[in-house]
Amino acid sequence: MTNRPALISGILLAVLGSLCPFLWFALTSFKSQIQVEAIPPTWWPDGSLVFYASALVEHRLLHYVTNSLIVAGATTVVALVVATPAAYALARLRLPGKTWILGGLLCVAMFPPIVIAGPVWQILERLGGLNTHWGLILPYVSLTLPLAVWILTTFFHELPVELEEAARIDGCTTWQALYKIMLPLAAPGLFTAAILTFIYAWNEFFFALLILTDPERQTLPVGIALFQGEFIMPWGEIAAASVIATLPLIILVLLFQRGIINGLSAGAVKG
Amino acid sequence: MAGLELQHIEKTFGRSRVLHDVSFEVGDGEFIVLLGPSGCGKSTLLRIIAGLEPQTRGSVFFGGQCVDDLSPPDRDVAMVFQHYALYPHLTVRENLAFGLKMRRDPKPMIEARIAETAALLEIHDLLDRKPRELSGGQQQRVAMGRAIVRKPKLFLFDEPLSNLDARLRASMRVELKKLHQRLGTTMVYVTHDQAEAMTLGHTIVVMNHGRIQQIGRPEQIYHEPANPFVAGFIGNPPMNLFEGSFSLDQRQLEFRVGDLTLRFPFQAHELIGADNGMATLGVRPEDVTFEPQGSGHVAITGTIDLIENLGHDSIMHMMVKGQSLMARTSSSLRQHAGESITIHVKNFHLFINERRIPLQSP
Numbered sequence: 001m002t003n004r005p006a007l008i009s010g011i012l013l014a015v016l017g018s019l020c021p022f023l024w025f026a027l028t029s030f031k032s033q034i035q036v037e038a039i040p041p042t043w044w045p046d047g048s049l050v051f052y053a054s055a056l057v058e059h060r061l062l063h064y065v066t067n068s069l070i071v072a073g074a075t076t077v078v079a080l081v082v083a084t085p086a087a088y089a090l091a092r093l094r095l096p097g098k099t100w101i102l103g104g105l106l107c108v109a110m111f112p113p114i115v116i117a118g119p120v121w122q123i124l125e126r127l128g129g130l131n132t133h134w135g136l137i138l139p140y141v142s143l144t145l146p147l148a149v150w151i152l153t154t155f156f157h158e159l160p161v162e163l164e165e166a167a168r169i170d171g172c173t174t175w176q177a178l179y180k181i182m183l184p185l186a187a188p189g190l191f192t193a194a195i196l197t198f199i200y201a202w203n204e205f206f207f208a209l210l211i212l213t214d215p216e217r218q219t220l221p222v223g224i225a226l227f228q229g230e231f232i233m234p235w236g237e238i239a240a241a242s243v244i245a246t247l248p249l250i251i252l253v254l255l256f257q258r259g260i261i262n263g264l265s266a267g268a269v270k271g
Numbered sequence: 272m273a274g275l276e277l278q279h280i281e282k283t284f285g286r287s288r289v290l291h292d293v294s295f296e297v298g299d300g301e302f303i304v305l306l307g308p309s310g311c312g313k314s315t316l317l318r319i320i321a322g323l324e325p326q327t328r329g330s331v332f333f334g335g336q337c338v339d340d341l342s343p344p345d346r347d348v349a350m351v352f353q354h355y356a357l358y359p360h361l362t363v364r365e366n367l368a369f370g371l372k373m374r375r376d377p378k379p380m381i382e383a384r385i386a387e388t389a390a391l392l393e394i395h396d397l398l399d400r401k402p403r404e405l406s407g408g409q410q411q412r413v414a415m416g417r418a419i420v421r422k423p424k425l426f427l428f429d430e431p432l433s434n435l436d437a438r439l440r441a442s443m444r445v446e447l448k449k450l451h452q453r454l455g456t457t458m459v460y461v462t463h464d465q466a467e468a469m470t471l472g473h474t475i476v477v478m479n480h481g482r483i484q485q486i487g488r489p490e491q492i493y494h495e496p497a498n499p500f501v502a503g504f505i506g507n508p509p510m511n512l513f514e515g516s517f518s519l520d521q522r523q524l525e526f527r528v529g530d531l532t533l534r535f536p537f538q539a540h541e542l543i544g545a546d547n548g549m550a551t552l553g554v555r556p557e558d559v560t561f562e563p564q565g566s567g568h569v570a571i572t573g574t575i576d577l578i579e580n581l582g583h584d585s586i587m588h589m590m591v592k593g594q595s596l597m598a599r600t601s602s603s604l605r606q607h608a609g610e611s612i613t614i615h616v617k618n619f620h621l622f623i624n625e626r627r628i629p630l631q632s633p
Contacts, residue, residue, distance in 0.1 A: 162355075166356040185359060
């Protein structure tokens with residue numbers, strides 16, 4: 001507390017450090033081809049939009065954006081629809097082995113995805129899910145569910161049981177109490193879970209690369225990675241595409257900033 | 272409106288049993304208070320009556336009809352919760368209307384009921400506010416309103432005043448009593464506050480460790496506590512209780528605790544011939560006087576330890592041969608700590624084997 005300047009410079013360093021790569025490719029995206037390849041590198045771009053045009057037109061970037069929106073959107077919706085009642089039950093019911101279930105979810109969330117890659121691929125092959133969006137949404141949902149369930153369980157746990165009992169006395173069934181009373185109150189938690197799920201599905205690369213080989217279905221991260229040709233590395237287009245891919249997330253997070261912070265710090269302080 | 276009857280209610284959570292064979296009856300329109308320390312099972316009992324919690328054994332009857340298989344709304348009860356449990360995202364009006372809407376009452380009727388309730392509780396100015404914009408006392412009123420608006424058969428209160436400050440609590444207590452007189456509906460009220468219990472209840476059910484200790488009118492519970500627990504729980508300051516041994520002859524009862532021996536000109540007929548043994552002796556701080564009053568009192572001399580001045584009266588703490596004793600005295604008492612004093616006690620309570628033994632003058 002006493003060493004304020006040190007604290008501030010520490011914070012600045014951390015922020016700059018994490019922003020640096022983003023800043024660099026944002027700058028790169030506005031350069032011209034000559035500037036990109038210049039040695040020594042030039043810092044300040046001349047504001048060219050050539051790479052954006054090329055990314056959008058030649059590399060059909062919007063097509064990948066659409067695919068990503070479908071996959072990430074559907075993942076978020078399905079994950080929340082499944083996670084909400086699960087979390088509600090875990091927070092409220094006297095379930096035998098509840099702590100084991102929650103602990104198990106946490107373990108599953110920590111699994112390195114590569115471990116399940118093989119089995120997932122085989123299962124999807126049998127089910128005919130390779131090269132389909134649902135084939136990607138399915139593993140995404142199972143990978144994001146633990147986190148969503150955890151976040152929502154914390155939220156439901158914080159809401160007083162009395163509210164629910166009041167709802168039951170007022171004539172609500174458990175489901176009605178959930179969607180008429182508890183869900184509106186757990187909205188910050190829903191936002192948090194939704195955004196974290198969306199970000200995961202939007203950014204995920206490994207499974208997307210594994211499951212989607214058909215360019216028609218590929219999502220943004222895979223699409224951008226495959227910009228590179230056999231002999232050339234189109235840095236400028238990749239940078240422009242990356243900026244476009246990042247923007248929706250930044251907008252989302254800025255819009256719901258307060259809700260997310262509340263959501264992430266739930267349980268830290270009793271309201 | 273309906274009376275309430277509980278028959279042999281038992282409740283276990285896992286391996287721990289929180290209610291043991293609880294039975295009692297509440298007349299139609301009566302105000303009954305479940306009183307006990309926290310964890311005595313009184314709230315669980317209320318939740319069983321509401322239908323929020325299934326009992327392990329036993330039955331609940333409303334107006335002679337068994338309601339064991341009915342859900343909370345079908346039992347037609349209303350409950351006021353300790354933390355009010357107002358729906359935070361709804362306005363006061365919507366909070367009041369919620370239960371009525373759930374049972375699909377027609378809209379004009381809902382409007383009329385809300386207006387009526389708001390007038391009764393003087394909350395019409397608050398109708399369009401959200402609960403967080405209300406003070407604790409206002410939230411309490413709205414919580415009450417949400418119960419009243421439904422015109423239930425039975426009102427259930429779960430420590431509704433315990434979150435209010437002392438002054439507000441006292442005034443809400445009076446309002447609640449008026450409300451009951453006005454509505455005439457059966458009310459079951461859970462509290463750990465004996466002052467609330469004494470002022471509100473027609474009947475008090477004192478509970479401890481999941482068992483009923485005594486059922487009775489407030490004055491009965493105060494004057495004739497059934498066992499040492501009730502004796503110590505009711506009354507402020509609490510009754511002085513001494514655990515010692517007694518012996519008995521035809522004329523008097525002798526009670527010994529440590530170095531202190533008390534001889535009473537009392538007789539307990541049912542004890543004649545009983546073996547001498549362990550007993551608990553109780554003295555209400557209010558039953559101590561400083562002047563001898565006729566016959567039949569016992570004089571005790573001790574040293575004043577401390578005097579707590581409460582304004583209208585004082586609580587005197589004294590030591591009598593190693594035993595501490597509290598007495599309620601008038602503030603005009605001129606004695607000071609460290610001085611010796613003789614007190615006179617006329618009324619004693621004797622408990623043997625956790626049971627009250629009536630004492631008579633010989």
